Amino acid sequence: MTTTPARSVQLRYAARSEVSATALASDVRVALDGGRGTVGVRGRVKDPALFRDTLMAAAAILQSDLRYKGRDRTAYLAYLMKQGKKATAAIWEAQKAFLDKALDEDTKTSGALDPVLTVHPDEVSLEVFSRDESAYARVAFASDLFEGREAAHGTTFADLSPELIAQVDRLRPYAAVDLDAGVSVAGRAPGEDRPVSVPYTWLRGFLQVQSAATLPAVTCELQPVDLYNALFTLRTRKAKTSPRGLRFELVPGRAPRMIVEPWEIVLESHGPAFKGAPRVVRTFGRQRLLTLARVLPHAKRVRVQLRGPGLPVFWVIDLGKATLTAAMTGWTESSWASAASFDALMPHSAASEVELGALATRLSALLVERGPLGLSALSEAAGVKTEAVRAAMQLECLRGRAIFDVAREVYRPRALFTEAVDEQLIRYGSPREARAHRLLGTPEAPGAGEVKITKIHEIAGEGVEIHGQVTDLEARREFPPHFTMDLEGRVSDASCTCPTFRRSGLREGPCEHMIALRLAYARKRVEEDALRQTEEGRQLIRAETRTYVRRDESGAETVYRVSLDDRVVYVQWGARSATGWSGAAATAPVESRASSVRHQRIWFDTDREARDAYFRRLEDLASEGFVDADAASA
Template identity: 90%
Template sequence: MTTDTARPVQLRYSARSEVNADALTSNVRLALDGGRGVVGVRGRVRDAALFRDTLMAAAAILQSDLRYKGKDRTAYLAYLMKQGKKATAAIWEAQKAFLDKSLDEDEKTTSALDPVLTVHPDEISLEVFSRDESAYARVAFASDLFEGREAAHGTTFADLSPDLIAQMDRLRAYGAVDLDAGVNVAGRGPAEDRSTSVPYSWLRGFLQVQSAATLPAVTCELSPVDLYNALYTLRTRKAKTSPRGLRFELVPGRAPRMIVEPWEIVLEGHGEVFRGAPRVVRTFGRQRLLTLARVLPHAKRVRVQLRGPGLPVFWIIDLGKATLTAAMTGWTESSWASVASFDALMPHSASSEAERDALASRLTGVLRERGPSGLAELAEAAGVKVDAVRAAMQLACLRGRALFDVAREVYRPRELFSDAIDEQRIRYGSPREARAHRLLGTKEAPGAGEVTLTKVHDVAGEGVEIHGQVTDLEARRAFTPHFTMDVEGRVSDAACTCPTFRRSGLREGPCEHMIALRLAYARKRVEEDALRQTEEGRQLIRAETRTYVRRDESGAETVFRVSLDDKVVYVQWGARSAAGWSGAMGAAPVEPRASVVRHQRIWFDTDREAREAYFRRLEDLASEGFVDADVASA
């Protein structure tokens, strides 16, 4: 592996981490990287069970890997040999050699950073990121959790090996637990100098997921029993059909409720009532929530932050003297579905790149002097607008210079490496993605091509079919990609007229024209959602379909689908469980009830009258307690 695709990292541990325990006392010796200066913490843990279970939850996320693993057919070949089949010893040995080489290369290419430990004046935090790039967790222990605390502030890497995790799982909650984390801990084994190469693709996910924390979000409050109900439902059932999402229904004045797909199991919330605009948000990647089960006995409150489509969902669990912040994405590895999501994480502002660089460096200096600070405090200290501070701090997070503490909504200084990471290396996941962005360009810099959406066709209950034309000005050619994207964001039935697709299809991944079309569609959706909030933007809408839902006390759900098509307004309504709605809403087929889906089609003399009637019907539904189900899908 070359430095073009990976960053070399040198780690130096004085010994291996370990746990020494006797009948009444346990001593956790955590070895830290000595190449980052004097950093460490020492003290007696006041709540051993909380300390153990929180670290074990973080370790579960660190070790999670939900990527598909192919079956090893070596044993089957051996069976064929015994049966006298055509599997010879040479084939068997070649198969074994190939598998050994593949596994060895896979281990090298999937190397990840050790957990990042940061000692702040007010807390100690540990950050982990799963190998499949789908889950991030930050554990923060309050300083008063440790009796007789001695600390040296800074950031370094911690040796959290599987052996240490197994030892910590056996910590006795009734005994005293002492923590000694430092660069010169007296652990077992000799000193270890470890050289590793961390793929930029892994760093990209690690830093961009944290950068997503700075984006605006919708927050809802849950009770710990609500999280327990969701985990129990997921653990006792296995979905065999799509969709497999976890849907949030947020109605003002009522506690949030969760709906588990595809069974449409309604989990009523017991937390604080929701205050905000009504919406329905569908999230994916719900199986990763099972890693949070270990901290449920200590949970005081649970907050969920929902961002834009495809962006991570942040779960903030208040554990008293500790906080667990987990970011769960809807994909496994940075796939095609995540391309449009990461595009939203890059800093955007009216200032030039040089001005953003200077402001980011200036604000990180302010953080080091003042400690944790919010956006308003940084804007006041720097004398600039909040939007400029947000873009600059997002850039600082991407460079590994700072992090956003989601639980307390403040920025903290955190130097991931001694030097800043070049954000250009982690901006794109592949050369094809870079070429796709080159075709699109930005508002500040026009692209080297033109991407046009020629047809966007909504397929009820299945997803959306997208056709487009991509003109490459440098190649002086035009291509016509198209694909179908289901309700979970997965892409199927994709094709393009370019030589790359004709040569290998999708075996080498999507071509740059498909990626550019995917990005153009995502940007168009964002622009349309912003435009339809203004009177000028509404005048441009000639065709649109919105779905509104309302659930009564018995759990029955009424669905209204209102469509505008030039001079016609078309309305469908009925019970969700009716046969006509089971496919339209993306749910699994269920037995129909007595209710019938009703239809109404209204013609108008002009498109202006039809548009006014369309929006008036939507406003009436909102006033009657119906929730817009098309607002967001995270």
């Protein structure tokens, strides 16, 4: 049995967190880690209801766990044995599996850091990360929320126990609330020295979700009632079929629109008109949004930041004197399906690793000296190009020495530990993922093998089937991995001829050859999308199919599917309900589609003329308000 590399953290609490209450006043005392020096804040809370509900939302994200939990069948097995049933090997194996799973769950529950509290001159922030490594939240209380505020700036860990959360939930708005975080009081019950062994896999997810905040994003704004409509729809329905995404339709000059799959429920938003290029963005992990319900009564506005495929979606909720920033992902436990997403979170710069590390250290010192700074301000202060600053600050976020405040779009100093985290220790989620990257190599160094994508089979409405050929120079063999990935990024029907897969299949996770093929496919998609925007890249395209959609005032969709095949341009168009194309709630009979879908096939003398006509048709559709549905983020 292999052990997971972990970092040992010694937490020292001088007292236990508690809430002491009387009829007209409450005193919230939060214990902080005493090993981080003098850090704390105290003052009277001006808005107790806002303080209570924001903390409860953060606690809901901290305690959320959407991992599959098997049923406890030990009592039933004991009953069978008492009735004289034969105690077969299957019974003992089932009991052993249950105990192993229970012990594993206990290990994962205890192997997480306590919430991180940081006292800034202008705010007090609290960061939490869910147990299943799928959701991150940062709560920021403005300084003017507290009357008579006294603060000692710095970063430490807070004791936010379930007992304290239960007591905070009983706070009432009519009673005065005093916050005392990090100040020792005589007569209180003593705390404890608690060693915590934090797996680097958990730390990797915590730091890389923050690193994702530094990446460029598409931003749209919603009203609180729009978030309420989405939560109401999710709470009153349960999807039994895929896809289970929340799709954003962003059309310039119109308010954003949300579509709840698989029912294709259209939620028209009431926010300002979207500004930017038209696009459709599909996001997953929508059930995690239910943890935000507690702060809806205080919400002033909601901003949604959408990044690349598979990356976290950031929800920024303005609560007046507080801000809640939540990052929701579609995966749990940093699973291998997200390996390609995390690959995009590592800093990319033309500078060497040594130069990038030196720049990151210099920028971190600037933040400590001058306080929160935006990207352009940091670039101007350091005299370095913006992209180099972005890569360096992304590295600082991975080291745990800085954080990007998504709500205010500034970088802030925040030392997670007294010493920086070695980014090489969280670079890969597992030894197999490290070997997969070794096979692929880097632009600076060749890999220990070769990864080729031999076939990509797009399955309309279902996903994509990917075949590859991996040459492992160390093993001196070639392996033909392949897998099918659905619209939600989940992988099925995988196979490989390597000894790892032959021994255990997918029970121990995917082999390095599957991970390498998954990474190669993700990188290929990114390169093709970037190359497609250039004239040189368009000249290389000989066969392609794109789908464009437009929704009218009644909610009905018109779908155009335009295909290029050498010297032929083929066009199909019709209503979404009749076509049954990807994203539809149901597929109509063939006779219905034949009568309502129109077709056009055009032949050209040269492939260049066909290609020019193909892209001209796509540009005309975009100018008419159609949105490219193939650019949706999974």
